[in-house]
Amino acid sequence: MKKSLRGMALAALLVLTGCAVAPPYDPPRAEVPASFKEAAGGSWKTAQPAEAAHRGRWWAVFGDPVLDQLxxxxxxxxxxxxAAVARLAQARARLGEAxxxxxxxxxxxxxxxxxxPSPASRGLPAEANTSPSTLWRAQASVAYEVDLFGRVAAGVEAASAQAEQGEALLRSVQLAVQADVAQAYFLVRELDAGQELYxxxxxxxxxxxxxxxxxxxxxxxxxxxxxxxxxxLASARSEALDIARQRAAAEHALAILLGQAPATFSLPARPLARLAVSVPPGLPSELLERRPDIAAAERAMAAANAxxxxxxxxxxxxxELTGALGYESAQLGDLFNWSSRTFLLGPLVGTMLTLPIFDGGRREAGLQAARAAYEEEAANYRQTVLTAFKEVEDNLANLRILADQYRAQDEAVASAARAARLSQIQYREGSVSYLDVIDADRSVLQQRRVATRLDGELARSTVNLIRALGGGWEGQAPAPAAALLPARQPS
Structure with missing residues (x-):
């Protein structure tokens, strides 16, 4: 009979130990199109974050040593x-705690x-006298929670997912900083071109x-x-000063991105030229999968599931198993005598096995809150994927339309310059008024200014597309811009 009861108890313990109640993690499937609408061809498969993939020095495709240094x-x-590095260190430390x-x-x-002690604790009358006593104790205590239902394991899983989310967020901040530096740099160069023009x-x-x-x-x-x-003349000088003001502000913003005070940073003027490279359309979908914000959203969902x-x-x-082993004595000199040894198995306070019975619905509310948090993270994940595809589509469309806009704008600049030269000749011959010359000169300035802005827009859209794709690419040569965009026509 005793053997039977012992076997039943052992079997029950094994069953309890195997009852992990954490739900299996099955991330939701985001709806992903087979291909980009704005890309010419290219097959795309369902996005799966691959945060561990190497992104490389993507800005090197611009071939600008100054940008590399920045x-x-x-x-x-x-x-x-x-700050992002410090947040990742915090997440990893919390994983260590779990x-x-x-x-x-x-x-x-x-x-x-x-x-x-009180007289009652000794079984004495209330008026009896008791003497105080001193007890010296030296002991080691041990406590261990048996993870019957996977509570500790689920906590570790959640902390591990949060640490991985922190790493993905660090990569996201890193990519954002790199893109912001490139954007600010090209803005300064665009304004340098504007200053040269004015x-x-x-x-x-x-x-x-x-x-x-x-x-x-x-x-x-x-x-x-x-x-x-x-x-x-006064109008041109005023507009030149406005460009100088904008350039100063852009240079200050770039200094902050570099972690410097604006007073200690200056960038020599160098006008922006039309880019010599461009991100090729139809990149493989693995680039989109490496977006760090998608990886972070997926890891947040995994943590919520845990x-x-x-x-x-x-x-x-x-x-929870607890115990203590040590020495106790009434005199300090007798503390470490062998006869003073003592031990305790079981909790000093409370119970070893606790079973919740009634708490007014607190545990149920906590479970509902955890499930709702998971649904929130799942929705955030789907939205992040949709936003990623929108950003890629936007910048692919920008680059595609910019190619046609460049051709039209180059024609406008050439025509305006030709009209300005003719008006100067006719004015000297007295066939037109000076107002016609002014209008022709204004048109040339306006069209050249638009061409300069298009150069800046091309650089920004290129950076934005690389950022939308999650960084750089390996094993793919960037397409030459000459194959996608016309060269700037001399005016």
Whole structure:
């Protein structure tokens, strides 16, 4: 009979030990199109985050040594990046805390206690006298929770997923900083091109004003043409100062990305040229899969799923084994005598096995909250995937349409320059008024300014597309821009 009861107890313990209640993790399937609408061809498979894949120095495709140096400085000194590294260290430390629950806790201590027991505790009358006593104790205690239903394991799983999420978020911040540095750099270069354009315009209008002044002094023209020439010169100078103001602000923003005070950073002027490379359309889907924000969203979902398991274990018993071994004596000199040894098996306070019975619905509410948190993370994951595809489509469309816009804009610049030259000739011959010359010059300036902005938009869209695809690519040569965009026409 005793053997039968012992066997039943052992079987019950084995059954309880195997009853892990954490739900199996089955991430939801996000709806992913077979191909990008804005890409010319290319087969795409369902996105699966591959955070461990190497992204490389994607900005090197621009072939700009200055940009390479700026990226290295940002990697070393950007404060947002350092904060993300610290957050990852916190997540990994919390994982270490969770894993510590898998092992027994051992503590040691020593010290005296002085106590005067009550007469009732000794079975004496209330008026009886009791003497205080001192007890010296030196002992080691051990505590270990038997993970019957996987509560500790689910906590470790949740902490592990959070640590992986922290790593993915670090990569996301890293990619964002790299893209922001490239964006800010190309903005400064675009404004340098604007300054060069307006600098040439100011010089041209200064020469024109000098010519108009001579003709006015000789009585060939009226003061109206002189006033118009002065107005156009002042307007060009004002617009040049506005470009300088914008450039200063862009340079300051770039300094902050590099972790520097704006007063200690300056970037020599160098106008932006039309890019010599472009991201090829139809990249394989593995690039999209490496988006760190998708990886972070998936890991957040995994952590929420593990926390559902933790919430479920609150409905089941908890078994904690405790014990103490050491010495106790009334005199300090006798503390470590062999006869003073003592031990205790079982909890000092409370019980070894606890079984929840009634708590007013607290555990059920906790489980519902954990399930709702998982549904939230699942929705966030699907939204992140949809947003990723939108960003890729947007930038593919930008690059595709920019190719056609470049061709039209180059024609507009050439036509405006031709009209300006003809108006100058006709004005000198007296067949048109100076107002026609001003209009033609304004048109040239406007069209060249638009072309400069398109150069900046091309650079920004290229950076944005690389960022939307999750970084750089390996084993794929970037397509030459000449195959996608026309070269800038001389004007």
């Amino acid at each position: 990226q290295e400085r940002a990697a070393d000194a950007n404060q947002n990046l350092k 894993r510590a629950d898998l092992y027994p806790r051992v503590d040691a201590g020593a010290g005296p206690t002085r106590q005067r 600098g040439g315009t100011v010089a041209l209008r200064e020469r024109t004003l000098a010519l108009i002044q001579r003709r006015y002094d000789e009585g060939d023209i009226s003061e109206l043409d002189l006033a118009r020439a002065r107005t156009e 926390r559902v398991g933790v919430a479920r274990t609150a409905f089941f018993p908890r078994l």
